[in-house]
Amino acid sequence: MNQPEQIVIAGAGPVGAVCALALKLGGLDPLVLEARPENAPVNDRRTLALSYGSRLLLERLGIWARIRDATPITHIHISHRGGLGRAFLSAQEEKLPALGYVLSYGELTQALMDMLRQAGVRMRFGVQVKQAEAQDDAAVLVLEGDSPETLHARLAVIADGGRGRDAPPAKWSRxxxxxxxxxxxxxxxxxxxxxxxxxxxxxxxxxxxxxxxxxxxxxxxxxxxxxxxxxxxxxxxxxxxxxxxxxxxxxxxxxxRGQYPLKLDYRGTEAGPHVVRIGNASQTLHPVAGQGFNLGLRDAWELAESCLESAPEMIGSATQLARYAAGRRRDALPGIGFTDFLVRTFSTPNPVAHHLRGLSLMALQMLPPARHFVARRMLFGKNG
Ligand SMILES: Cc1cc2nc3c(=O)[nH]c(=O)nc-3n(C[C@H](O)[C@H](O)[C@H](O)COP(=O)(O)OP(=O)(O)OC[C@H]3O[C@@H](n4cnc5c(N)ncnc54)[C@H](O)[C@@H]3O)c2cc1C
The missing domain is CATH 3.30.9.10 (D-Amino Acid Oxidase, subunit A, domain 2)
Structure with missing residues (x-):
């Protein structure tokens, strides 16, 4: 067996790329494997609403200064068709310059690729991770590319957007x-x-x-x-x-114009050793509350912090990953539950749901502490 890698990241979407950059800037040397061919344009029409909390994370990594095209959101108007009740969130009320920012997925990913190259992160393109399995001392990754190969890593970080063929069954799916x-x-x-x-x-x-x-x-x-x-x-x-x-x-x-089918898939991350899932590979959400990437970014940040704080021989250990997984559950599950509740209660023609919607919006508008609570959770997650 070749010398195992310390950390291999499967997927250089925005979440995998942020994790790689945070690790590299902290002094570790991850290897990134991405299925897309090198220099292929990122053909994705998604627009991301990034929370103010996510901006702070991107600032700390020097990414924010590279993003030219982010439009601030200073107010959010929430309403429902054919009924009374509306709520209004404002950055001024939260004492922030903006509630969030709108930017293109493609531009963000491109800016991240440029930063990874400049930071000297090792990357291989046109390589698909077909399988990642924890064994005694390391994860074994089976790669599909020009020539099939096997890699060993103390920690395999799966950031493939949930598209891997050997993903474990979802714990919560809709x-x-x-x-x-x-x-x-x-x-x-x-x-x-x-x-x-x-x-x-x-x-x-x-x-x-x-x-x-x-x-x-x-x-x-x-x-x-x-x-x-x-x-x-x-x-x-x-x-x-x-x-x-x-x-x-x-x-x-x-x-x-583009189209995306919507579902919820929560896999979380295995609490065992050597393999961890982040971003959409851990949770794929409905975009109604704009939480998916914001959660994924916090996965990437907290995993990098946890690796940087661990002794080298503890990286990828069951102890490290169980602690990381417990912290992420506390952040992810309330956000996923809130998003799922919004979809099921706020997007149905049911007349009871219609009244509940109106009442909820009125309550949110009339109760500043409730508004503040919702805004903080959406902007900063569990640390709201
Ligand atoms: C319509 C829509 C609107 C959204 N709006 C928002 C929003 O406003 N705010 C928000 O926070 N979130 C939003 N989201 C969610 C957000 O887009 C995702 O949470 C985010 O893109 C996840 O990033 P990721 O890096 O985990 O996965 P991805 O963006 O899917 O990236 C995965 C990467 O892995 C690569 N890959 C795939 N398989 C393999 C493999 N086997 N081996 C190696 N590489 C592989 C892919 O090529 C890709 O580069 C929205 C989603 C949709 C569908």
């Missing part, structure tokens, strides 16, 4: 039977850094300020999403206006 239609749209009125979350019986519509327009996440049942996908631009915009209402005037232009 198919929402919903599809997110994403696009960039322009509205008649300027966005003034105001984000909208509008619940409709078909599913939530999120409009996130980005550049001089909005990033749209429009959730629908699969057949309705398929119908929307067939629409020409003018019909698409008219349909969106009917569903969303007139708060931003008419919608003027649309481009970069």
């Amino acid at each position: 198919d929402y039977e919903q599809v997110a239609v994403v696009a960039e749209v322009k509205s008649e009125l300027p966005h003034r850094n105001l984000a909208y979350e509008r619940f409709t019986p078909n599913g939530p519509i999120a409009l996130l300020p980005r550049g001089d327009g909005y990033a749209l996440v429009w959730v629908n049942a699969p057949d309705e999403a398929a119908r929307i996908a067939q629409l020409g631009d003018a019909e698409f915009l008219a349909d969106l206006h009917r569903q969303f209402g007139n708060r931003q005037g008419r919608f003027r232009a649309v481009h970069a």
Whole structure:
């Protein structure tokens, strides 16, 4: 057997890349394996709403200064179609410059790739990790690429977005039977850094300020999403206006349309030795509360911290990973539960749910401590 690697990270999406950078800057030498070919453009139309807490993490790693194109969210307007009740969150009330920032997945990932290269992180592209299995002293990784091979590592960090073929069964799983239609749209009125979350019986519509327009996440049942996908631009915009209402005037232009099926898969991370799962490989969430990447970023940060604080021979040990896993459960499970509750209670045509929605929004608007609690949890997770 060749000398085992200390840490191998499978997947250089934003979560795996942040983890690799934090480890390298802290003095460790991880190896990153990414399925995408080197220099292939990151073809992903997702837009990410990053919380203010995530900005602080990216700042500490020097990544934030590299991101040119982040639009601040200073206010969030939450409402539901066809009923009373609305809530308004503001950065000023939280005494912060912004509640969050909107940026493109592709640009963030590209900026991270550039930083990893500059920091001298060892990376191999066009390599798929087919299997990662804990054995006595190390994880054994089976790689698929130009020539199949096996690697050993004291710690295998699975950050493959949950796409690995040998992923363990989810501990908590739900198919929402919903599809997110994403696009960039322009509205008649300027966005003034105001984000909208509008619940409709078909599913939530999120409009996130980005550049001089909005990033749209429009959730629908699969057949309705398929119908929307067939629409020409003018019909698409008219349909969106009917569903969303007139708060931003008419919608003027649309481009970069895409679709994502939505589900919940919570695997968490094994508390055994040598293999750990982070980001979407640990939890894939509905985007309604914009929590997925923010949680994944905290996974990456806390795992790197835990490795940097451990003695070299303890990296990948059951003791280290059990402590890490317990901390992450405390952060992830309330966020996942809240997201799941929002999807099931706020996105259904059920008349009882309709009244509950209105009452919840009124309560949130009338009770500043409740508003503050929700805002802090969304911005900073368990440390809210
Ligand atoms: C429509 C939509 C909107 C969203 N909006 C938000 C939002 O506003 N805010 C938010 O916080 N989150 C949001 N999310 C969630 C967010 O996109 C994810 O949580 C985040 O991208 C997860 O990052 P990741 O690095 O874990 O996984 P990924 O982004 O999926 O990256 C995984 C990487 O691993 C590579 N890979 C895959 N398999 C292998 C393998 N076998 N071997 C090696 N490499 C492999 C892939 O090529 C990729 O580079 C949204 C999601 C969707 C679908």
